[in-house]
Amino acid sequence: MKYDINDICDRVSKKLKKKRYMHSLGVMYTAQALAMKYEIPIEDAAAAGILHDIAKEMSEEELINYCGKHNIYISQAEKEAPYLLHGKAGANIAKKKYGVNEEHILDAIRFHTTGRAQMTMIEKIIFVADYIEPGRTQYSDSETGDNNAFCAIRKEAFTDLDRACALIMKRTIDYLKSDKSKHIDSTSMEAYGYYKVFL
Ligand SMILES: [Fe+2]
Numbered sequence: 173m174k175y176d177i178n179d180i181c182d183r184v185s186k187k188l189k190k191k192r193y194m195h196s197l198g199v200m201y202t203a204q205a206l207a208m209k210y211e212i213p214i215e216d217a218a219a220a221g222i223l224h225d226i227a228k229e230m231s232e233e234e235l236i237n238y239c240g241k242h243n244i245y246i247s248q249a250e251k252e253a254p255y256l257l258h259g260k261a262g263a264n265i266a267k268k269k270y271g272v273n274e275e276h277i278l279d280a281i282r283f284h285t286t287g288r289a290q291m292t293m294i295e296k297i298i299f300v301a302d303y304i305e306p307g308r309t310q311y312s313d314s315e316t317g318d319n320n321a322f323c324a325i326r327k328e329a330f331t332d333l334d335r336a337c338a339l340i341m342k343r344t345i346d347y348l349k350s351d352k353s354k355h356i357d358s359t360s361m362e363a364y365g366y367y368k369v370f371l
């Protein structure tokens with residue numbers, strides 16, 4: 173065992189609010205199931221899943237300060253929408269505080285919010301697990317009123333992971349476009365540009 177997942181869960185449960193911890197657990201279990209299906213180490217998926225939102229409860233100001241202090245590059249899109257930094261800050265916390273040293277696990281945490289072009293298997297698994305974990309129900313009604321589309325993505329995740337990524341990106345971008353006050357960052361658009369061929 174590279175990681176003591178029980179110990180990490182214990183620590184994360186003390187760090188995050190209950191609702192966010194339950195979401196993190198949901199992402200961990202879903203990522204473990206996807207790791208079984210797509211044959212990557214289950215433990216890596218578990219570590220990335222439980223830690224992916226470890227920086228989500230930092231304020232925008234804290235995220236910017238944290239990244240500045242740790243020499244983490246802040247893009248223009250991240251300056252405009254600092255919550256996007258919780259992936260990068262989270263990866264740094266996973267490394268420094270939770271002893272995760274493997275870059276592929278850290279990248280899965282780093283890019284879980286926007287996704288990116290040419291994701292590795294574990295990156296795709298965390299990106300998708302974050303969207304479909306069992307606790308997620310809000311997509312069904314409030315976003316599009318279409319529950320079937322959401323159920324279809326859950327199924328697709330276990331059939332064709334690239335297509336599941338494309339469906340999630342399309343849904344998110346369509347939703348953001350429908351609300352003029354919402355911001356679409358360039359990494360998300362770039363990622364969708366790459367994955368839309370799988371639709
Ligand atoms: Fe997140």
Ligand SMILES: [Fe+2]
Pocket residue numbers: 195199224225302
């Ligand atoms: Fe999340």
